[in-house]
Amino acid sequence: MDKLLIRGGNRLSGEVVISGAKNAALPILCAGLLTADTLNLSNVPNLQDVSTILKLMRQMGLRAEQDDHNVTLNGSDITKLEAPYELVKTMRASILVLGPLLARFGEAKVSLPGGCAIGSRPVDQHIKGLQAMGAEITIDAGYIYAKAKRLKGTRIVTDMITVTGTENLLMAAVLADGETVLENAAREPEVSDLAHLLVAMGAKIEGIGSDRLVIQGVDKLHGASHTVIADRIETGTFLCAVAAVGGDVTLKNTRSGLLDAALDKLREAGVILTSGDDWIRVQMARRPKAVSFRTTEYPGFPTDMQAQFMALNCIAEGTSHVTETIFENRFMHVQEMNRLGAAIDIEGNTAIVKGVEKFVGAPVMATDLRASASLVIAGLAAQGETLIERIYHLDRGYDRMENKLSSIGAQIERVK
Numbered sequence: 321m322d323k324l325l326i327r328g329g330n331r332l333s334g335e336v337v338i339s340g341a342k343n344a345a346l347p348i349l350c351a352g353l354l355t356a357d358t359l360n361l362s363n364v365p366n367l368q369d370v371s372t373i374l375k376l377m378r379q380m381g382l383r384a385e386q387d388d389h390n391v392t393l394n395g396s397d398i399t400k401l402e403a404p405y406e407l408v409k410t411m412r413a414s415i416l417v418l419g420p421l422l423a424r425f426g427e428a429k430v431s432l433p434g435g436c437a438i439g440s441r442p443v444d445q446h447i448k449g450l451q452a453m454g455a456e457i458t459i460d461a462g463y464i465y466a467k468a469k470r471l472k473g474t475r476i477v478t479d480m481i482t483v484t485g486t487e488n489l490l491m492a493a494v495l496a497d498g499e500t501v502l503e504n505a506a507r508e509p510e511v512s513d514l515a516h517l518l519v520a521m522g523a524k525i526e527g528i529g530s531d532r533l534v535i536q537g538v539d540k541l542h543g544a545s546h547t548v549i550a551d552r553i554e555t556g557t558f559l560c561a562v563a564a565v566g567g568d569v570t571l572k573n574t575r576s577g578l579l580d581a582a583l584d585k586l587r588e589a590g591v592i593l594t595s596g597d598d599w600i601r602v603q604m605a606r607r608p609k610a611v612s613f614r615t616t617e618y619p620g621f622p623t624d625m626q627a628q629f630m631a632l633n634c635i636a637e638g639t640s641h642v643t644e645t646i647f648e649n650r651f652m653h654v655q656e657m658n659r660l661g662a663a664i665d666i667e668g669n670t671a672i673v674k675g676v677e678k679f680v681g682a683p684v685m686a687t688d689l690r691a692s693a694s695l696v697i698a699g700l701a702a703q704g705e706t707l708i709e710r711i712y713h714l715d716r717g718y719d720r721m722e723n724k725l726s727s728i729g730a731q732i733e734r735v736k
């Protein structure tokens with residue numbers, strides 16, 4: 321199994337090109353199931369999760385060609401309406417095939433994703449919404465069996481804001497009979513990116529970017545071309561890395577408007593940020609100041625940036641309080657950071673982080689995707705060597721992270 325070996329302490333300088341967003345690419349690829357025509361997608365990141373979703377959809381009969389960051393999909397020969405446990409268990413976002421399969425073919429068999437390291441993560445809202453649209457759903461032996469002659473538009477109010485839940489119901493509603501209103505919809509930029517692609521395919525959607533999506537179902541969708549938006553979490557991860565170790569780096573192919581809440585916190589920590597239409601420059605020449613925050617839905621502070629900011633807070637001047645409100649178990653990185661010399665206590669869903677002068681390198685274990693990224697940041701800032709095990713978590717969601725970091729001066733290598 322691959323590991324990352326980091327020798328900490330190098331300042332970072334130069335340019336990094338940010339990849340397309342994992343969390344936009346995954347639903348967008350699933351939209352390929354909604355039409356018999358061709359989708360031409362660009363800025364698709366090279367990630368394990370993208371390979372997994374393509375593998376899953378190829379098993380269904382979808383034709384997919386991948387050339388670097390361009391992916392062409394054709395869904396004219398889909399025959400198998402099933403997502404097996406073997407693939408779903410490696411990537412929860414596989415649940416995103418449920419809405420499109422049911423809407424276009426009237427049936428689907430999709431494994432329940434089960435929990436993951438960060439929380440139990442049920443999909444009851446996806447199921448409740450599809451049932452409200454007239455689907456007959458049964459759960460048997462770990463699988464969701466869904467059937468509907470044609471889904472019917474209706475008003476759906478989800479119990480909480482759910483990102484993939486909104487995306488699944490949106491993809492179901494675009495081919496339903498009549499009007500669907502999704503209340504309490506997630507406003508994450510990745511949901512809007514999917515909605516823009518669906519509109520390019522002929523869907524009728526109003527309220528994009530708001531918490532109320534109104535969809536007029538159409539009989540059929542057609543092919544389209546689309547460029548996936550920049551990954552705001554990869555952007556934020558590189559910003560935190562520079563904030564933690566110091567330096568001067570320009571991130572290209574990304575937009576500051578995607579992550580305002582995180583940028584405000586970086587400024588509070590003492591980082592200097594400047595930006596243009598498609599770039600952000602980050603400069604840091606001092607020890608960071610501790611910043612407290614609570615994770616919330618977009619446009620609030622993203623849970624997917626909590627661990628990376630925690631790394632920054634560990635070596636900051638002062639004490640911070642970090643409250644996680646989205647997932648019940650998203651502090652798995654805390655014990656690993658404490659092994660690197662941090663001083664973090666957990667009280668309920670709040671981590672109290674007392675800033676220490678420095679991290680000291682040690683072997684650590686990655687437990688989930690963003691925990692892995694936070695340990696990379698800690699390793700870059702640490703004195704000595706840090707060896708991170710189980711980086712298959714990192715490979716799910718970061719496109720050649722170690723290459724990008726090496727190119728701006730980090731000492732980081734993949735070892736077996």
Ligand SMILES: CC(=O)N[C@H]1[C@@H](OP(=O)(O)OP(=O)(O)OC[C@H]2O[C@@H](n3ccc(=O)[nH]c3=O)[C@H](O)[C@@H]2O)O[C@H](CO)[C@@H](O)[C@@H]1O
Pocket residue numbers: 343346413439440441442443444445446480481482483484485623624646647648
């Ligand atoms: C592929 C993808 O886009 N993943 C993102 C997506 O995950 P994902 O879409 O799985 O996260 P949700 O927005 O659905 O989860 C939000 C909260 O709602 C709960 N919930 C959700 C659905 C449901 O049917 N029942 C239920 O109880 C979850 O357990 C969680 O506590 O949004 C999360 C929150 O921004 C991000 O951390 C993930 O990176």
Ligand SMILES: C=C(OP(=O)(O)O)C(=O)O
Pocket residue numbers: 343412413624689690717
């Ligand atoms: C939690 C994440 O992803 P997923 O929903 O795919 O597990 C993430 O991207 O941080």
